[in-house]
Amino acid sequence: MKDDISKVAIVTGAGQGIGRAIAHRLARDGFAVAIVDINADALDEVKKEIEGLGGQTLALKADLTKLDDIKKVIDRAAEWGQLTVLVNNAGRVIITPFLEISEHEWDAIMTLNLKTVFFATQFAARHMQNGARVINLSSISGRSGRSDQAHYAAAKCAVISITQSAALSFASQGITVNAVCPGVVDTPMTTGIHEIRASALGITPEESLARMVAKIPLGRLETTEDVAGAISFLCSPDASYITGQSLNVDGGMEMN
Ligand SMILES: NC(=O)c1ccc[n+]([C@@H]2O[C@H](COP(=O)([O-])OP(=O)(O)OC[C@H]3O[C@@H](n4cnc5c(N)ncnc54)[C@H](O)[C@@H]3O)[C@@H](O)[C@H]2O)c1
Known part of the structure; x- marks a missing residue:
């Protein structure tokens, strides 16, 4: 049985940075926000901040590189109320020259930035209804090559592809899927x-x-609020006819 919550938005990596700003913004927009992070102390802080402003939050500690953890947090958020938004924000970068990237580093970057986005979307879509939104955090690094973060750039480029594939897969259910590319x-x-x-x-x-x-x-x-504002728009009724797009929010660094 669901708790008495109508619109739930999951924000991954909400303990700091962009994810924290997105969680604040979506709470202000009227979503009950399930905040997910590997850092429990940071999550507690964000939970207090949002509740202090009158918002509703559910803090879920998880290591999103583990499929079991992804499934558990998505199922728990979907029990809490109607799962309406998933923001796949958790990500990491490692700065390493092309010739020095190890297999371990490659796998670590690909797992959180790409595999997690794919499976979180798959698990979440099973709970979603007409009108739901998935927003993925790509990057301007996904728009062109990077000599000191080739693995990260490849993962963020692939996030744009997954966004398009998911948009096509779920369009008939009325679920839109878009990406944002911050600078x-x-x-x-x-x-x-x-x-x-x-x-x-x-x-x-x-x-x-x-x-x-x-x-x-x-x-x-760029401020974290610049990114959160674009995501708020993509979650709003005004964005209901937009799907499969990757929006550069980067002060004009990329223009494609
Ligand atoms: N900062 C930028 O300039 C920038 C630019 C383009 C894209 N992005 C993307 O935006 C997103 C957020 O970036 P940010 O700058 O806020 O990052 P950040 O490093 O400041 O915050 C990332 C958050 O993710 C959490 N996290 C890390 N590993 C996790 C795991 N295994 N399971 C659960 N949570 C985990 C961290 O604890 C942290 O709270 C990332 O996907 C990043 O690639 C950032």
Whole structure:
């Protein structure tokens, strides 16, 4: 028997960064938000924040590289109420030159960024009804090659493909599937990237990030709210005729 909750949105990787902002935004939009993360302490914080603002949350700790964990959290969220939105946000990057990427590193990147997205979508779609939405986090790294993150770029490119295949698979059920490709977002992931790039170049992380920001046509670092706003739109009634699309939300870095 379902709890008395009407519209449930699952946000994976909601403990920090973009996922946290998406969880806040969807709670403000009126969704009951099932927040999922491997970091239980971070989840507790986000749960308190959202409940403090009057939102409803269910915090589910899971290691989303494990199929059993993916299934458990999706089934639990679907028991909580009608599963209406899945945001596949959890992801990770490792900065390594092409020639140094190991099999272990390849598998780790492909698992969370790609396999998890596929199976979470498969498990969630079984619970979804007409009008439901799946949103996947791809990246501008999925739009063109990257010399120091070839595996990550390949996974994010494949997320665009899975988005299209899922959109075709579920269109007849009225479920839309879209992706968002953020650019350079102010999160712990970006901080980590520029610490590594800076040490390779012998500059400070701040200089490394500033060089990247200088390449953004809109001239500023992306905020987590910039991404959350686009996802809010894709979950809204105004986006009901959009499916299979991958939307660059990147200040103009990619224009395809
Ligand atoms: N930060 C950027 O500039 C940027 C740009 C483009 C795309 N993205 C994508 O956006 C998404 C979010 O990025 P972010 O910058 O907020 O990342 P982040 O590293 O700041 O946060 C990721 C969250 O995922 C959680 N997580 C990691 N492994 C997990 C696992 N096995 N199971 C469950 N949760 C796990 C972490 O605990 C963390 O809370 C990712 O898919 C990322 O690839 C980020």
